[in-house]
Amino acid sequence: MTQGVEKSLIEQGVLVDPQSARGRLLTQAARLFRQKGYQSTTVRDLASAVGILSGSLFHHYQNKEAILKAVMVEGIHHTMARMRSELAEEHTTQGRLRALIACELDALNGDWGDAMAVVINEWRFLSDGGQQDILALREEYEQMWLEILYQARKERLITASPKVLRKLLYGAITWTDKWFDSRGKLSYQELTDTILQLAIKPASDP
Amino acid sequence: MTQGVEKSLIEQGVLVDPQSARGRLLTQAARLFRQKGYQSTTVRDLASAVGILSGSLFHHYQNKEAILKAVMVEGIHHTMARMRSELAEEHTTQGRLRALIACELDALNGDWGDAMAVVINEWRFLSDGGQQDILALREEYEQMWLEILYQARKERLITASPKVLRKLLYGAITWTDKWFDSRGKLSYQELTDTILQLAIKPASDP
Amino acid sequence: MTQGVEKSLIEQGVLVDPQSARGRLLTQAARLFRQKGYQSTTVRDLASAVGILSGSLFHHYQNKEAILKAVMVEGIHHTMARMRSELAEEHTTQGRLRALIACELDALNGDWGDAMAVVINEWRFLSDGGQQDILALREEYEQMWLEILYQARKERLITASPKVLRKLLYGAITWTDKWFDSRGKLSYQELTDTILQLAIKPASDP
Amino acid sequence: MTQGVEKSLIEQGVLVDPQSARGRLLTQAARLFRQKGYQSTTVRDLASAVGILSGSLFHHYQNKEAILKAVMVEGIHHTMARMRSELAEEHTTQGRLRALIACELDALNGDWGDAMAVVINEWRFLSDGGQQDILALREEYEQMWLEILYQARKERLITASPKVLRKLLYGAITWTDKWFDSRGKLSYQELTDTILQLAIKPASDP
DNA sequence: GATGAATGAGACTTCATTCAT
DNA sequence: GATGAATGAAGTCTCATTCAT
Numbered sequence: 099m100t101q102g103v104e105k106s107l108i109e110q111g112v113l114v115d116p117q118s119a120r121g122r123l124l125t126q127a128a129r130l131f132r133q134k135g136y137q138s139t140t141v142r143d144l145a146s147a148v149g150i151l152s153g154s155l156f157h158h159y160q161n162k163e164a165i166l167k168a169v170m171v172e173g174i175h176h177t178m179a180r181m182r183s184e185l186a187e188e189h190t191t192q193g194r195l196r197a198l199i200a201c202e203l204d205a206l207n208g209d210w211g212d213a214m215a216v217v218i219n220e221w222r223f224l225s226d227g228g229q230q231d232i233l234a235l236r237e238e239y240e241q242m243w244l245e246i247l248y249q250a251r252k253e254r255l256i257t258a259s260p261k262v263l264r265k266l267l268y269g270a271i272t273w274t275d276k277w278f279d280s281r282g283k284l285s286y287q288e289l290t291d292t293i294l295q296l297a298i299k300p301a302s303d304p
Numbered sequence: 305m306t307q308g309v310e311k312s313l314i315e316q317g318v319l320v321d322p323q324s325a326r327g328r329l330l331t332q333a334a335r336l337f338r339q340k341g342y343q344s345t346t347v348r349d350l351a352s353a354v355g356i357l358s359g360s361l362f363h364h365y366q367n368k369e370a371i372l373k374a375v376m377v378e379g380i381h382h383t384m385a386r387m388r389s390e391l392a393e394e395h396t397t398q399g400r401l402r403a404l405i406a407c408e409l410d411a412l413n414g415d416w417g418d419a420m421a422v423v424i425n426e427w428r429f430l431s432d433g434g435q436q437d438i439l440a441l442r443e444e445y446e447q448m449w450l451e452i453l454y455q456a457r458k459e460r461l462i463t464a465s466p467k468v469l470r471k472l473l474y475g476a477i478t479w480t481d482k483w484f485d486s487r488g489k490l491s492y493q494e495l496t497d498t499i500l501q502l503a504i505k506p507a508s509d510p
Numbered sequence: 511m512t513q514g515v516e517k518s519l520i521e522q523g524v525l526v527d528p529q530s531a532r533g534r535l536l537t538q539a540a541r542l543f544r545q546k547g548y549q550s551t552t553v554r555d556l557a558s559a560v561g562i563l564s565g566s567l568f569h570h571y572q573n574k575e576a577i578l579k580a581v582m583v584e585g586i587h588h589t590m591a592r593m594r595s596e597l598a599e600e601h602t603t604q605g606r607l608r609a610l611i612a613c614e615l616d617a618l619n620g621d622w623g624d625a626m627a628v629v630i631n632e633w634r635f636l637s638d639g640g641q642q643d644i645l646a647l648r649e650e651y652e653q654m655w656l657e658i659l660y661q662a663r664k665e666r667l668i669t670a671s672p673k674v675l676r677k678l679l680y681g682a683i684t685w686t687d688k689w690f691d692s693r694g695k696l697s698y699q700e701l702t703d704t705i706l707q708l709a710i711k712p713a714s715d716p
Numbered sequence: 717m718t719q720g721v722e723k724s725l726i727e728q729g730v731l732v733d734p735q736s737a738r739g740r741l742l743t744q745a746a747r748l749f750r751q752k753g754y755q756s757t758t759v760r761d762l763a764s765a766v767g768i769l770s771g772s773l774f775h776h777y778q779n780k781e782a783i784l785k786a787v788m789v790e791g792i793h794h795t796m797a798r799m800r801s802e803l804a805e806e807h808t809t810q811g812r813l814r815a816l817i818a819c820e821l822d823a824l825n826g827d828w829g830d831a832m833a834v835v836i837n838e839w840r841f842l843s844d845g846g847q848q849d850i851l852a853l854r855e856e857y858e859q860m861w862l863e864i865l866y867q868a869r870k871e872r873l874i875t876a877s878p879k880v881l882r883k884l885l886y887g888a889i890t891w892t893d894k895w896f897d898s899r900g901k902l903s904y905q906e907l908t909d910t911i912l913q914l915a916i917k918p919a920s921d922p
Numbered sequence: 923g924a925t926g927a928a929t930g931a932g933a934c935t936t937c938a939t940t941c942a943t
Numbered sequence: 944g945a946t947g948a949a950t951g952a953a954g955t956c957t958c959a960t961t962c963a964t
Contacts, residue, residue: 119944135428137343141938153940154945162938222341258498262490266502269479270472277471284468292464296472296502325927347955360928362956531948547840549755553934566949568935634753670910674902677895678888678914685887696880704876708884708914737923759959771961772924780959 113175114168120158123148128169128212136166136220166220167228173213174235177205181242191253194246195297199271200290206275207286218272240264255298267297319381320374326364329354334375334418342372342426372426373434379419380441383411387448397459400452401503405477406496412481413492424478446470461504473503525587526580532570535560540581540624548578548632578632579640585625586647589617593654603665606658607709611683612702618687619698630684652676667710679709731793732786738776741766746787746830754784754838784838785846791831792853795823799860809871812864813915817889818908824893825904836890858882873916885915 114120126147130139141162145152159165181201188194205214217232224232247260256263270293280286320327332353336345347368351358365371387407394400411420423438430438453466462469476499486492526533538559542551553574557564571577593613600606617626629644636644659672668675682705692698732738744765748757759780763770777783799819806812823832835850842850865878874881888911898904 135343137341140936150944151946152938153947156939157944258501259490262495262498265479265483266476266499269482270476273471273475273479284465289468292468293472295464346953348953356927357929358955359930359957363927368955547755549753552932554932562948563950564934565936565951569948574934670913671902674907674910677891678911681891682884682888685883685891688887689883696877701880704880705884707876758957768923769925770959771926774960775923 113172119148120168123155123158123165124169124172124213127165128173128210128216131166131169131220132212132215136216136223163223163225163228166216166223167232169213170217170224170232171235173205173210173217174232174239176210177201177214178239180205180208181239185242191246191249192255192294192298195250195255196290196294198243198246199267199293199297200286202268202271203274203278203286203290203293206272207278207280215275218275250298263297267293270296319378325354325356326374329361329364329371330375330378330419333371334379334416334422337372337375337426338418338421342422342429369429369431369434372422373430373438375419376423376430376438377441379411379416379423380438380445382416383407383420384445386411386414387445391448397452397455398461398500398504401456401461402496402500404449404452405473405499405503406492408474408477409480409484409492409496409499412478413484413486421481424481456504469503473499476502525584531560531562532580535567535570535577536581536584536625539577540585540622540628543578543581543632544624544627548628548635575635575637575640578628578635579644581625582629582636582644583647585617585622585629586644586651588622589613589626590651592617592620593651597654603658603661604667604706604710607662607667608702608706610655610658611679611705611709612698614680614683615686615690615698615702615705618684619690619692627687630687662710669711675709679705682708731790737766738786741773741776741783742787742790742831745783746791746828746834749784749787749838750830750833754834754841781841781843781846784834784841785850787831788835788842788850789853791823791828791835792850792857794828795819795832796857798822798826799857803860809864809867810873810912810916813868813873814908814912816861816864817885817911817915818904820886820889821892821896821904821908821911824890825896825898833893836893868916881915885911888914 114124116122116125123144127139127144130143130147134143140152141155142152144162144165145155155165159168181198184197184201185194188197205211221229221232243264244260247256247264250256251260258266274289278284278289320330322328322331329350333345333350336349336353340349346358347361348358350368350371351361361368361371365374387404390403390407391400394403411417427435427438449470450466453462453470456462457466464472480495484490484495526536528534528537535556539551539556542555542559546555552564553567554564556574556577557567567577571580593610596609596613597606600609617623633641633644655676656672659668659676662668663672670678686701690696690701732742734740734743741762745757745762748761748765752761758770759773760770762780762783763773773783777786799816802815802819803812806815823829839847839850861882862878865874865882868874869878876884892907896902896907
């Protein structure tokens with residue numbers, strides 16, 4: 099199903115076929131932007147990563163910032179698609195909250211991790227207009243979080259303000275990008291649970 | 305007392321007198337680096353912010369990166385000095401943990417907030433050698449956190465691994481820089497308490 | 511024949527087609543470096559001499575020093591090519607020695623004179639690595655001189671140590687760059703003969 | 717006697733007492749200019765070599781070029797003084813010619829060798845006016861050479877034109893600066909003799 | 923005489939972007 | 944679509960020189 103949606107978005111021109119020249123460019127751009135930062139990545143770096151010369155980039159995207167924006171759009175779309183499908187399988191609030199955390203963690207480690215890291219870390223290099231556009235895209239995403247957190251408060255799973263808690267969790271989760279190594283001692287599962295424990299009160303023992 | 309220590313560090317050349325030309329430069333540099341980012345701040349920006357010409361900067365610091373590093377050193381020293389004195393007044397583990405959180409939050413909002421924001425956000429623009437030096441400075445700081453978290457676990461105030469918890473809290477706290485406005489509805493006290501609640505289990509009701 | 515060799519070296523990328531943009535750049539660079547010195551020639555000087563802007567230079571050469579090195583490589587290659595062909599036509603040792611002197615004098619006055627003057631006078635501005643590379647190129651050249659001088663000593667044309675004599679002649683010949691004017695009273699032929707007389711004993715009168 | 721002349725020149729302000737601040741500055745300047753070249757030696761280099769700060773240099777000399785010129789003036793005066801006294805002890809033309817060669821070789825190796833190397837190699841960095849002044853100083857020096865060479869031709873010791881020969885010898889001798897090591901296998905005496913042999917016909921066999 | 927902060931011009935180099943081929 | 948030479952603005956840094964203290 100998700101696949102079908104993506105295909106349709108590709109056909110609409112929102113997303114890019116990852117096999118195409120543009121697609122390979124975005125993949126490499128995401129990787130380079132994450133690794134070296136947006137400003138330190140030159141258009142020559144981008145071009146040579148996909149085997150063309152720098153002048154040719156501008157046949158695909160109007161300018162360097164458009165590439166940054168496209169990377170972010172791709173990252174957000176794919177991350178949201180995944181999150182929707184994962185949430186659909188959880189039916190308890192705690193399960194759904196755990197799924198959100200897991201998805202957000204995963205967003206930074208999975209196929210589109212580079213792109214999501216770019217969304218987080220290179221945000222400031224988007225022009226004002228670009229920031230507005232991306233914010234609009236993210237709105238639905240943040241809405242999912244807030245809905246579930248409001249529900250969690252209603253169920254007394256959490257006590258903090260959902261809006262504040264969301265931001266604190268966002269900071270904690272995105273920062274894992276800087277220190278968490280999925281091949282290390284701490285498993286991805288354990289990390290997810292630890293973060294979940296931050297958010298919710300432990301189930302009260304009878 | 306803290307003042308005395310700072311004065312002595314200034315005399316030793318570790319810190320810089322904020323009234324001096326170098327001091328004003330660092331203050332302005334911190335502000336600009338936080339506002340525009342290190343790479344987007346030109347040496348001309350820095351110079352004109354203190355009312356000199358760009359060439360004159362290099363009388364005070366060997367190059368632009370040295371200014372970045374000096375900003376970070378100042379920020380860390382002042383933050384640590386403050387933290388030491390605040391901790392000295394707390395005698396319960398929970399109080400000490402709360403003090404740590406409050407200090408770290410405050411580090412981003414107080415006089416040296418610009419400098420600390422730079423430590424967090426412009427880290428990658430330090431050369432390898434510079435990163436080593438700054439890491440060494442921060443070690444003592446992180447040690448304070450870990451000691452208190454280990455003690456908190458011993459006292460069953462927290463359940464998570466101290467190292468992991470420290471990193472999660474660090475992410476959550478530093479991210480507040482991007483959204484928390486101390487003049488808004490949410491007070492600084494409330495935010496501190498909310499974060500404390502993330503870390504510790506609430507006192508069990510009898 | 512020489513022409514053919516040069517053409518092949520151009521195709522190999524060792525030499526540069528003098529008609530190309532790079533070629534014109536090297537010609538002008540040689541002229542300017544000789545006239546004003548390497549350090550006093552700015553990249554703007556170089557660029558404007560070939561009718562481009564300074565930034566465009568760096569499409570052709572990585573940096574200013576690379577231009578200096580390329581000038582030297584060109585100069586040495588062309589000088590050696592010429593010397594080989596001139597030597598091939600002389601069959602007595604004295605004739606060959608005279609040809610060496612004439613060629614070296616000519617190297618400073620002919621088409622590649624600017625480049626050779628740069629080899630001699632701007633040597634110190636090459637980095638260590640660059641100096642090694644150029645020295646390697648010159649080795650074959652110096653070997654030609656030494657072989658002929660050793661042969662000349664065997665034939666008792668000269669008495670001095672070939673190595674020392676070579677260096678003395680090198681100094682005497684290259685210094686002509688500073689005073690000899692081929693349009694003056696002293697002809698190029700006479701100068702060549704005068705230098706030859708320094709080196710060899712005059713033919714003994716019977 | 718030479719000492720007396722120098723002392724008197726110092727009193728007249730032509731030369732500088734080597735013990736004075738100015739004197740030490742010139743010694744260090746000569747050394748640095750020879751080692752690194754005039755353009756690559758900064759006024760800070762000069763100042764720190766004599767233990768002062770760069771601004772203070774300008775109490776002693778109006779500008780950097782004045783230091784270069786002073787170094788050259790010192791070098792030439794001392795070299796000429798020495799040459800005069802050496803020539804006074806030789807009474808054959810061949811002996812006098814040998815003394816000239818020896819003195820010129822020695823000029824590059826003795827106490828004022830740095831200064832003389834600067835005269836030769838950094839010449840171009842003198843302004844036109846400065847070049848005129850130094851040329852005037854050298855005139856007497858060159859006159860000594862020419863007189864002896866004219867005499868040598870009259871005595872059929874040499875055959876070449878004195879003016880041309882002088883320039884060739886000048887080139888050969890000054891170039892020794894780049895390769896001759898007085899601590900090597902070739903002695904200073906042997907080198908002098910080898911150069912003398914270049915100039916003169918060997919004594920004709922009866 | 924010395925200091926050292928400041929000047930201000932100018933150096934080399936980088937880089938996103940354009941465009942004729 | 945791709946090329947690659949060229950642009951031109953902007954960047955960091957250097958350095959001889961000045962001058963108030």
